[in-house]
Amino acid sequence: xxxxxxxxxxxxxxxxxxxxxxxxxxxAGGLLISVWVVKQQSQATFxxxxxxxxxxxxxxGSKLQLVLNSIFHLEASxxxxxxxxxxxxxxxxxxxxxxxxAVGDNLRGYRxxxxxxxxxxxxxxxxxKHFALESxxxxxxxxxxxxxxxxxxxxxxxxxxxxxxxxxxxxxYNPKEQHADIYTVTGILEPSNTPADKVVWIPIHxxxxxxxxxxxxxxxxxxxxIQLRSPSAGFRLDMMxxxxxxxxxxxYPIGAIVADLFSKIGWFNQVLTLxxxxxxxxxAAGVLVSIYNSMAARRRDIAxxxxxxxxxxxxxxAVVLEAxxxxxxxxxxxxxAYLVIATVVAAVIRAQTGVVLTPWTYDPVMLWAPAAMxxxxxxxxxxxxxxxxxxxxxxxxxxxx
Amino acid sequence: MPLLSISALQKAFVSPDGERRVIVDVxxxxxxxxxxxxxxxxxGSGKTTFLHLIAGILAADxxxxxxxxxxxxxxxxxxxxxxxxxxxxxxFQTFNLLQGYTCLENVLLGMSFGPGADRAQxxxxxxxxxxxxxxxxxxxxxxxxxxxxxxxxxxMANRPKLVLADEPTGNLDHKNAKEALALIRETCRENGAAxxxxxxxxxxxxxxxxxxxxxxxxLAAKEVVS
Numbered sequence: 203x204x205x206x207x208x209x210x211x212x213x214x215x216x217x218x219x220x221x222x223x224x225x226x227x228x229x230a231g232g233l234l235i236s237v238w239v240v241k242q243q244s245q246a247t248f249x250x251x252x253x254x255x256x257x258x259x260x261x262x263g264s265k266l267q268l269v270l271n272s273i274f275h276l277e278a279s280x281x282x283x284x285x286x287x288x289x290x291x292x293x294x295x296x297x298x299x300x301x302x303x304a305v306g307d308n309l310r311g312y313r314x315x316x317x318x319x320x321x322x323x324x325x326x327x328x329x330x331k332h333f334a335l336e337s338x339x340x341x342x343x344x345x346x347x348x349x350x351x352x353x354x355x356x357x358x359x360x361x362x363x364x365x366x367x368x369x370x371x372x373x374x375y376n377p378k379e380q381h382a383d384i385y386t387v388t389g390i391l392e393p394s395n396t397p398a399d400k401v402v403w404i405p406i407h408x409x410x411x412x413x414x415x416x417x418x419x420x421x422x423x424x425x426x427x428i429q430l431r432s433p434s435a436g437f438r439l440d441m442m443x444x445x446x447x448x449x450x451x452x453x454y455p456i457g458a459i460v461a462d463l464f465s466k467i468g469w470f471n472q473v474l475t476l477x478x479x480x481x482x483x484x485x486a487a488g489v490l491v492s493i494y495n496s497m498a499a500r501r502r503d504i505a506x507x508x509x510x511x512x513x514x515x516x517x518x519x520a521v522v523l524e525a526x527x528x529x530x531x532x533x534x535x536x537x538x539a540y541l542v543i544a545t546v547v548a549a550v551i552r553a554q555t556g557v558v559l560t561p562w563t564y565d566p567v568m569l570w571a572p573a574a575m576x577x578x579x580x581x582x583x584x585x586x587x588x589x590x591x592x593x594x595x596x597x598x599x600x601x602x603x
Numbered sequence: 604m605p606l607l608s609i610s611a612l613q614k615a616f617v618s619p620d621g622e623r624r625v626i627v628d629v630x631x632x633x634x635x636x637x638x639x640x641x642x643x644x645x646x647g648s649g650k651t652t653f654l655h656l657i658a659g660i661l662a663a664d665x666x667x668x669x670x671x672x673x674x675x676x677x678x679x680x681x682x683x684x685x686x687x688x689x690x691x692x693x694x695f696q697t698f699n700l701l702q703g704y705t706c707l708e709n710v711l712l713g714m715s716f717g718p719g720a721d722r723a724q725x726x727x728x729x730x731x732x733x734x735x736x737x738x739x740x741x742x743x744x745x746x747x748x749x750x751x752x753x754x755x756x757x758x759m760a761n762r763p764k765l766v767l768a769d770e771p772t773g774n775l776d777h778k779n780a781k782e783a784l785a786l787i788r789e790t791c792r793e794n795g796a797a798x799x800x801x802x803x804x805x806x807x808x809x810x811x812x813x814x815x816x817x818x819x820x821x822l823a824a825k826e827v828v829s
Contacts, residue, residue: 215702508660509658510713511687511716515681596651599695
């Protein structure tokens with residue numbers, strides 16, 4: 203009770219510095235947890251995103267570019283796949299399902315992707331989960347100028363069933379590049395929390411034959427999304443296309459290719475983590491400075507406590523406990539800071555990739571970061587606690603007679 | 604057996620010029636249980652140091668300070684702290700109240716290092732000094748006379764055997780000084796505590812039936828700047 207009372211009163215007596223120091227710890231703690239959780243979740247989530255496919259076949263080039271373009275709808279297409287190549291892989295005995303996609307247009311910045319209805323009817327984008335249309339919507343007619351919209355894209359574009367739009371040429375929005383074609387929205391997909399949410403989907407034939415597109419490439423596709431009959435088939439096709447052939451690229455397995463991206467940018471994660479650690483260290487040093495600077499004002503109170511019978515280790519413990527309490531207060535607020543930071547980051551990632559992170563999900567860092575931060579703050583309190591420990595009672599309580 | 608028995612007590616400090624100067628050199632001193640004694644001495648005569656030695660705030664260089672069966676001069680610091688908290692009540696000239704704590708908390712905190720905080724006892728002792736209606740006031744909200752009464756209550760709360768009072772009226776006006784002095788003496792009497800008070804104020808010393816000149820007890824007095 204005594205230590206708690208001493209700590210509480212001291213925190214209240216130095217309220218301003220307590221609040222400022224706790225806030226700096228809150229920001230540092232929030233940043234630390236955010237960096238950690240976003241890093242972990244983004245790596246875990248991105249490497250699991252394959253919207254139900256095992257591999258992608260595309261033009262000769264980077265596997266990563268191919269995956270980013272056809273699964274995450276990022277980056278430019280590395281080139282086209284001929285209709286003959288598409289038909290070949292489609293009927294290959296090792297292939298269970300082949301879905302062609304074509305890219306090259308956008309609707310006010312949201313990518314328009316041409317495909318076939320089977321993508322939405324025959325594919326589980328995650329185990330047990332099929333794409334589904336919101337009530338009142340229907341699948342586009344493969345031969346009509348119709349579109350279904352990913353949920354996020356529809357919300358951002360403000361489009362609903364029955365609305366019409368003109369596509370724009372290219373992957374980047376340029377108001378001067380408007381196509382003459384008019385498409386009608388026939389459905390909105392329910393949220394899938396995959397990159398498909400930020401896409402405007404139209405029949406592949408429509409994109410291939412869009413006004414202004416090269417008629418010579420009207421039967422080409424940008425990539426083919428592939429479900430394999432067995433994992434070993436993937437390695438055989440990998441050998442056939444990537445080692446023996448030189449016209450096309452077979453990206454398999456998708457998760458490993460994305461994981462490779464994270465390992466390539468691992469240094470960036472390390473830098474971010476290091477910065478977060480340094481911020482945490484600096485804020486703990488702030489606890490030291492804050493309490494140390496107030497030691498002159500505290501010295502008399504410490505001497506009084508000692509004169510009343512408080513032992514040196516009691517006042518030492520009280521100062522360390524106060525530093526830890528500031529850390530605790532800071533880390534409680536840090537969860538608020540974390541939720542703000544992580545929610546903003548998750549919103550940006552969702553807008554850019556369609557992938558949804560869940561900041562509310564438990565992560566071990568939510569336990570060890572506060573524990574470590576409180577321990578660090580307590581360690582920061584050791585120096586002023588030592589000053590308190592060494593306080594000379596007799597001289598501090600002068601005058602003498 | 605006296606409550607307090609001091610023999611061959613010495614304490615020296617090293618001055619800024621490096622010279623070792625003996626401040627307290629008391630060959631013999633004693634105080635009976637319940638006795639009230641005033642020591643007269645000028646500023647700088649070593650009275651406060653003498654009280655600090657008895658209270659165990661300072662460690663003696665040599666000699667013994669027997670408080671009942673325990674020799675304060677031979678104990679390690681932690682044991683001196685414990686003995687001080689349990690047996691001694693200390694009243695300072697400048698009150699030395701903790702400004703961030705209420706009257707009640709000041710008294711409770713003083714008790715907590717000794718036998719333990721007792722809210723009922725703390726309240727009772729504050730009521731005894733006339734501050735029952737100021738339990739939750741902070742020292743800054745009280746007059747100087749009231750602050751000294753809180754200090755008296757804090758010193759008495761643990762029912763000490765010995766109360767040390769260092770110029771307890773030095774910061775009070777005549778009326779408050781008289782009242783504070785009477786209160787200290789009465790509460791000591793009620794609790795059966797011995798009182799050792801040091802002062803240079805003749806008006807204070809005159810109240811005591813038993814007063815002595817500290818310079819006569821302290822052989823180092825001639826060396827100390829008065």
